[in-house]
Amino acid sequence: MSMVVMKFGGTSVEDPEAIARTAAIVAGRVAQGKQPVVVVSAMAKVTDQLLRAAAAASVGDRTGALAISSRLRARHRDTASALVKDPKEIVALIDFIDQKFDSLDEVLRGLAAILELTPRISDLIVSYGERLSSRIVAQAFRERSIDAVHVDAREIVITDSSFQKAIPLDAFIEKRAAEKLRPHVDQGRVPVMGGFIASNEAGITTTLGRGGSDFTGALIGGALTAGAIEIWTDVDGIMTADPRVVSEALRVKVISFEEAAELAYFGAKVLHPATILPAVKKNIPVLVLNSRNPSNEGTRIISLAPHCRSPFKSIAVKRKLSIIDVVASRMLMTHGYMSEIFSIFDKHQCPVDMVSTSEVSVSLTVDSNDKLPSVAADLSRLADVKYEGKKALVCLVGEDIRGQNGIAAQVFNAIRHINVRMISQGASEINMSFMIEEEDADEAVRSLHAAFFQNPDPAIFDVEARKS
Ligand code: ASP
Ligand code: MG
Numbered sequence: 001m002s003m004v005v006m007k008f009g010g011t012s013v014e015d016p017e018a019i020a021r022t023a024a025i026v027a028g029r030v031a032q033g034k035q036p037v038v039v040v041s042a043m044a045k046v047t048d049q050l051l052r053a054a055a056a057a058s059v060g061d062r063t064g065a066l067a068i069s070s071r072l073r074a075r076h077r078d079t080a081s082a083l084v085k086d087p088k089e090i091v092a093l094i095d096f097i098d099q100k101f102d103s104l105d106e107v108l109r110g111l112a113a114i115l116e117l118t119p120r121i122s123d124l125i126v127s128y129g130e131r132l133s134s135r136i137v138a139q140a141f142r143e144r145s146i147d148a149v150h151v152d153a154r155e156i157v158i159t160d161s162s163f164q165k166a167i168p169l170d171a172f173i174e175k176r177a178a179e180k181l182r183p184h185v186d187q188g189r190v191p192v193m194g195g196f197i198a199s200n201e202a203g204i205t206t207t208l209g210r211g212g213s214d215f216t217g218a219l220i221g222g223a224l225t226a227g228a229i230e231i232w233t234d235v236d237g238i239m240t241a242d243p244r245v246v247s248e249a250l251r252v253k254v255i256s257f258e259e260a261a262e263l264a265y266f267g268a269k270v271l272h273p274a275t276i277l278p279a280v281k282k283n284i285p286v287l288v289l290n291s292r293n294p295s296n297e298g299t300r301i302i303s304l305a306p307h308c309r310s311p312f313k314s315i316a317v318k319r320k321l322s323i324i325d326v327v328a329s330r331m332l333m334t335h336g337y338m339s340e341i342f343s344i345f346d347k348h349q350c351p352v353d354m355v356s357t358s359e360v361s362v363s364l365t366v367d368s369n370d371k372l373p374s375v376a377a378d379l380s381r382l383a384d385v386k387y388e389g390k391k392a393l394v395c396l397v398g399e400d401i402r403g404q405n406g407i408a409a410q411v412f413n414a415i416r417h418i419n420v421r422m423i424s425q426g427a428s429e430i431n432m433s434f435m436i437e438e439e440d441a442d443e444a445v446r447s448l449h450a451a452f453f454q455n456p457d458p459a460i461f462d463v464e465a466r467k468s
Pocket of ligand 2: 009011041211
């Protein structure tokens with residue numbers, strides 16, 4: 001028997017129909033003799049709405065916060081009622097939902113009185129999303145003849161106390177998974193738990209950061225040494241490019257962990273980069289699958305991908321970036337200068353994506369955000385500073401660029417009609433990225449795709465889809 005961790009994202013549990021599809025997918029795995037452990041996100045958009053309720057309450061808008069909560073309560077109750085018909089079970093489930101919303105409302109009222117939203121309170125408030133979705137999904141599974149059992153993720157995923165982006169404590173998670181998940185699996189039950197939410201050693205609720213449910217999936221997969229981790233989402237897997245931009249984009253059938261992590265970082269929204277790590281450590285394959293198209297094979301992410309005929313696997317774009325040019329007025333690139341620049345970014349907690357330097361200037365790219373004016377103000381004490389928004393970073397990823405000559409020339413030849421602002425080849429040697437105007441991004445991706453995916457390797461890419 002082989003254990004599989006199946007993680008379902010927000011869109012896979014967004015309404016009764018989606019939850020019913022998810023149940024059918026899990027039942028299918030059980031029928032294959034697999035032993036699933038299910039991890040679910042909050043229903044789509046719920047995390048955002050909980051954060052909006054928290055923000056409203058924290059500025060004293062009690063009515064606004066409670067109105068959001070009341071809409072969410074209705075949505076969860078309606079979803080539960082549509083899925084669960086057993087008269088006793090539905091009463092218990094609605095009761096659970098009401099209790100959770102009653103306590104959420106109490107927190108929101110308190111927050112509206114105190115007017116201070118701490119990271120700890122924020123984690124408590126968003127945790128309701130996964131606490132509710134996992135409970136509803138577990139009951140919906142039971143109603144569909146899956147022997148599911150709801151497990152509170154916070155009793156298993158133990159982290160430090162860095163609220164909103166807590167660091168998992170592996171040894172604890174392993175122990176808790178062995179105690180509180182393994183016995184269910186051994187007895188043929190299907191544990192259903194929320195992703196993203198966790199708790200510190202004292203039992204205070206924490207979260208793993210936005211999009212953290214994939215991370216939960218990988219942590220649980222790692223802790224139980226599962227045979228595979230399946231990430232069920234609403235796309236057919238990792239594609240050679242965004243299909244909304246490039247209509248001939250192909251599914252990538254197999255990709256290495258390193259390549260997938262690189263792509264995730266550069267904005268391919270399929271996977272949380274940190275997902276990769278716990279799985280890599282234990283050599284567990286991760287599959288990205290589509291819950292709207294479950295017969296599709298998706299993308300398999302493994303430690304060592306087979307050799308590919310073309311240098312790249314995929315092209316990703318990160319938009320809404322700004323470029324900051326720091327130009328020392330005199331030749332000032334003295335010792336310590338770079339560290340001063342970076343300490344300013346650090347102070348404002350503004351992560352830098354790409355850096356390029358010359359004798360007198362440093363260019364850095366960052367996500368466009370409202371901290372930029374104050375970052376620039378601080379930097380201008382060191383040098384002349386300019387910043388400009390509406391930039392995009394195009395990133396080509398592929399292990400097979402290692403050691404190949406002339407790839408950069410091919411890349412820049414394909415986009416010779418586009419003005420390139422900054423270039424970098426990552427230290428990982430498996431990505432090549434460059435910065436352009438955001439308005440040129442689609443055209444750049446289309447040109448690159450035409451140049452590099454004309455004759456795709458059928459071992460790596462789903463060329464069948466292109467034929468049909
Ligand atoms: N619900 C959380 C979020 O939206 C975690 C997740 O979905 O992965 O960020
Ligand atoms: Mg999500």
